[in-house]
Amino acid sequence: xxxxxxxxxxxxxxxxxxxxxxxxxxxxxxxxxxxxxxxxxxxxxxxxxxxxxxxxxxxxxxxxxxxxxxxxxxxxxxxxxxxxxx
Amino acid sequence: xxxxxxxxxxxxxxxxxxxxxxxxxxxxxxxxxxxxxxxxxxxxxxxxxxxxxxxxxxxxxxxxxxxxxxxxxxxxxxxxxxxxxxxxxxxxxxxxxxxxxxxxxxxxxxxxxxxxxxxxxxxxxxxxxxxxxxxxxxxxxxxxxxxxxxxxxxxx
Numbered sequence: 001x002x003x004x005x006x007x008x009x010x011x012x013x014x015x016x017x018x019x020x021x022x023x024x025x026x027x028x029x030x031x032x033x034x035x036x037x038x039x040x041x042x043x044x045x046x047x048x049x050x051x052x053x054x055x056x057x058x059x060x061x062x063x064x065x066x067x068x069x070x071x072x073x074x075x076x077x078x079x080x081x082x083x084x085x086x
Numbered sequence: 087x088x089x090x091x092x093x094x095x096x097x098x099x100x101x102x103x104x105x106x107x108x109x110x111x112x113x114x115x116x117x118x119x120x121x122x123x124x125x126x127x128x129x130x131x132x133x134x135x136x137x138x139x140x141x142x143x144x145x146x147x148x149x150x151x152x153x154x155x156x157x158x159x160x161x162x163x164x165x166x167x168x169x170x171x172x173x174x175x176x177x178x179x180x181x182x183x184x185x186x187x188x189x190x191x192x193x194x195x196x197x198x199x200x201x202x203x204x205x206x207x208x209x210x211x212x213x214x215x216x217x218x219x220x221x222x223x224x225x226x227x228x229x230x231x232x233x234x235x236x237x238x239x240x241x242x
Contacts, residue, residue, distance in 0.1 A: 036189055036190050037190050037191070037192070039192050039193070040192060041192070046119075046193070049118075049119040050119065052118065052119070053118040053119055056116060056118050057118060061189070062118065063118045063119070063120045063121065063185065063189055064116060064117065064118055064121070065117050065118075065121035065170070065174065065181065065182070065185065066116040066117065066174075067115060067116060067117065067167045067170040067171045067174065068113045068114075068115070068116045068167070069113060069114040069115060069116035070116060073114055073116070074114055075100060075101075075102055076100065078098035078099060078100050079098065079099040079100075079101065080092040080095035080098055081092070081095055081096070081097045081098065081099055082092050082093070082094050082095050082096070083094075083096060
């Protein structure tokens with residue numbers, strides 16, 4: 001007796017659907033992160049470092065390894081202002 | 087009031103007044119997070135006295151550390167900058183491979199050990215700086231020298 005392949009077709013369809021959505025989501029996150037894998041478990045230290053990367057390079061995931069900062073780096077950390085509520 | 091993080095900020099303010107003239111200007115380090123993490127142990131190996139001075143000044147200054155410890159901070163910046171310049175001059179390829187690997191792996195050092203071993207060898211040969219993890223228990227191999235790592239993407 002051969003393998004009853006008609007019974008396995010629904011499993012194949014489910015596997016393909018999960019695979020396509022998983023790969024598509026992963027590709028979207030890849031594109032959102034500038035061609036790199038997404039970061040997870042980001043804590044306050046990582047948030048501050050990523051903000052510094054954005055001030056240095058213009059992109060949240062951009063990296064450079066030059067020893068000197070570009071001109072204007074000392075000044076581009078803004079004070080964040082809130083409006084008064086009362 | 088200025089001690090808490092802003093929650094609902096709608097506008098930002100950039101203050102362009104320069105520092106007073108008696109403070110000598112120092113160019114800030116232009117490396118972002120992954121190269122700095124990659125070079126961090128070498129910066130620690132070369133700049134340990136300056137870093138310890140700065141940390142001691144900050145902890146003894148009773149909250150006025152931002153104003154009182156500028157001189158020690160300038161020394162720390164200049165020393166770290168010299169380490170990054172030297173690593174760029176001698177070991178640029180291995181350095182770039184290591185921090186590109188770190189950037190792809192959520193800045194986790196344990197995922198990128200093969201690239202790190204090559205970088206450590208190159209830096210030790212050229213700059214005589216060795217990565218040492220302080221407070222490793224005696225008799226145990228340090229974690230960056232272990233050959234097997236179970237969950238990393240590069241296998242045991």
